[in-house]
Amino acid sequence: MDLAGGVRDAETDHACAHLGKAIGVANLLRGTHAHSKQRRSYIPVDLCAKHGVSTEDVYRGNSTEALRNAVHEVASAAMAHLNTARGMRERIAAKCSRRVLSISRREDAATAAAVLLPAVGTGAYLDALEKRDFDVFDPGLIRGTMPLVTQARIGWNAYRGTY
Incomplete structure (x- = not known):
């Protein structure tokens, strides 16, 4: 059975599930300013x-x-889910390196790392939110990071094999 990005590995799929939750929650927080103008709020009522x-x-x-x-x-x-996904990186890398290094296994390792790269932007947003005392209406958070900076972070993490 093919899992995330065509990788046949349950551990990678599990990491992707945690990452997806982190991205979803962070994106709802990121959109709070825009949602509030439409009189919507996705912050849990409880x-x-x-x-x-x-x-x-x-x-x-x-x-x-x-x-x-x-x-x-x-x-x-969101950060707990992100940290859980990041914590699985070593086990995913170890599994990929223990396997017979056929072309497909090396591709699996590279694909697994690439599938998890969206963690970089999510982690950067959550860190910036913490630095601004969790003020979702802070102008710096609303404006966001320059795309070139985000692309550079993603590229650097891809080069290092981290996410």
């Missing part, structure tokens, strides 16, 4: 209630302490 976040504050773009606490919890869940 976390909003737990921290006393008013949905009107979210819709107005008011970065309150309560909202930052709720965002912190959501971002922590």
Whole structure:
């Protein structure tokens, strides 16, 4: 059975599943500013209630302490998934190197690494969010990173075989 990117490895598939969750959650946080203008919020209602976040504050773009606490919890869940996926890197690499190094196995290792490269951008966003005290309405986060910088990070990680 072919798994992620055509790689036949359950460990890589598991890492991709965790990475997909991290990317999805991070992208919803990243889109909070745009969603709030449409009077939508994807921050879980139970976390909003737990921290006393008013949905009107979210819709107005008011970065309150309560909202930052709720965002912190959501971002922590995303980072946990990202760290789990990254933690599997050594086992995936070891599996690929223990196999008979046929052309297809080397291709499997390269494909596995390439499939997991979206972790680079997600990790950079979550790190930037933490540096800005989990303020999803911070202008620097809304503006984002220059695409050339992101491409350079992805290229560097691809060269090093990390994600």
